[in-house]
Amino acid sequence: MLKIGNQEFKSRLLLGTGKYPDFDVQKKAVEASCTDILTFTVRRMKIFEPSQPNFLEQLDVEKYTLLPNTAGAKTAAEAVRHAKLAKASGLCDMIKVEVIGCDKTLLPDPVETLKATEELIKEGFTVLPYTSDDVVLARRLEELGAHAVMPGASPIGSGQGIINRENLCFIIEQSRVPVIVDAGIGSPADTAQAMELGADGVLLNTAVSAAKDPVKMAEAMKLAIEAGRLGYEAGRIPKKRYATASSPMEGMSRT
Numbered sequence: 001m002l003k004i005g006n007q008e009f010k011s012r013l014l015l016g017t018g019k020y021p022d023f024d025v026q027k028k029a030v031e032a033s034c035t036d037i038l039t040f041t042v043r044r045m046k047i048f049e050p051s052q053p054n055f056l057e058q059l060d061v062e063k064y065t066l067l068p069n070t071a072g073a074k075t076a077a078e079a080v081r082h083a084k085l086a087k088a089s090g091l092c093d094m095i096k097v098e099v100i101g102c103d104k105t106l107l108p109d110p111v112e113t114l115k116a117t118e119e120l121i122k123e124g125f126t127v128l129p130y131t132s133d134d135v136v137l138a139r140r141l142e143e144l145g146a147h148a149v150m151p152g153a154s155p156i157g158s159g160q161g162i163i164n165r166e167n168l169c170f171i172i173e174q175s176r177v178p179v180i181v182d183a184g185i186g187s188p189a190d191t192a193q194a195m196e197l198g199a200d201g202v203l204l205n206t207a208v209s210a211a212k213d214p215v216k217m218a219e220a221m222k223l224a225i226e227a228g229r230l231g232y233e234a235g236r237i238p239k240k241r242y243a244t245a246s247s248p249m250e251g252m253s254r255t
Ligand SMILES: CC(=O)[C@@H](O)[C@H](O)COP(=O)(O)O
Pocket: 016, 071, 098, 130, 155, 156, 157, 158, 159, 182, 183, 184, 185, 203, 204, 205, 206, 207
C-alpha cells in the first residue's frame, strides 16, 4: 500500500489528466490504469463554474482521490492561492505544489517551492511538492513536513525517462516519506526502472495521454508499476564484471 499523509492507496500509479485526445479516451485510459489518484491543474479546471465541461463529469469521482496541482504558478504566493481555491471547492486537501521557474525547461523553482510548501503545511494541507532531482532540496522539504517528495525523472513532457539515476537513488535512500517520481517518464520501462530503484510511486501524464493508444499504454504502465515494485521487493542480483556460469559445474563428470 502507498501511504501519503493519513491516506492509503492500493495503486502506486498516479495519473495526470491533461492532453488526452478526448474525454472518452481519457476515461478508458484512467480505468485501464487502475490508478487511485488523479491529478489535475486547478487553474485549468472551472471548479466554480459547473456549466463548463470538465473531466470530472466523465468519471466516477467517488472512485478516485483527486490531487489538485498548482501548475501555472510561478511564485509561492500563486501556488498557495491555487491550493486554497482547490480546498475551498471541497475536492481534496492534498495538494501537489508545482512552481515553475523556467519557461523553456519547465523545471521547478526550488526557492518558491520551499516557501509554498512551508506555508501550505502551516495551513494544514497534505503537501506533495514537485521538484527536480535535487537531493538536498528533497531533504529540506521532508524536514519542513512535506508528506511526500516528487522528484522529476526529467523535464515535464520530455519522455526522456530517468536522467539522473544516482540522484534519484540518493533521494530514495534518505527519504522517510514516500518518493513519487513525477514527470519525464516516456515508457513502461522507465516506470519499471523507477519502481525497481525503490520509488514508492510514479506520477505520469504525457506518456499515456500522447501515446498512439493511450488505453493500452495506461494498462502497460499499470503492469510496469507492479513488475517494478515486485522486482524491488524481490531484490535484484548484484552486477558483476565477469561471467558466472548459470549451471553450477561442481559434481559434473568430465566426459
Ligand atoms: C510536474 C508535472 O506537471 C507533472 O505532473 C506532469 O503533469 C507529468 O509529467 P509528464 O507529462 O512528463 O508525465
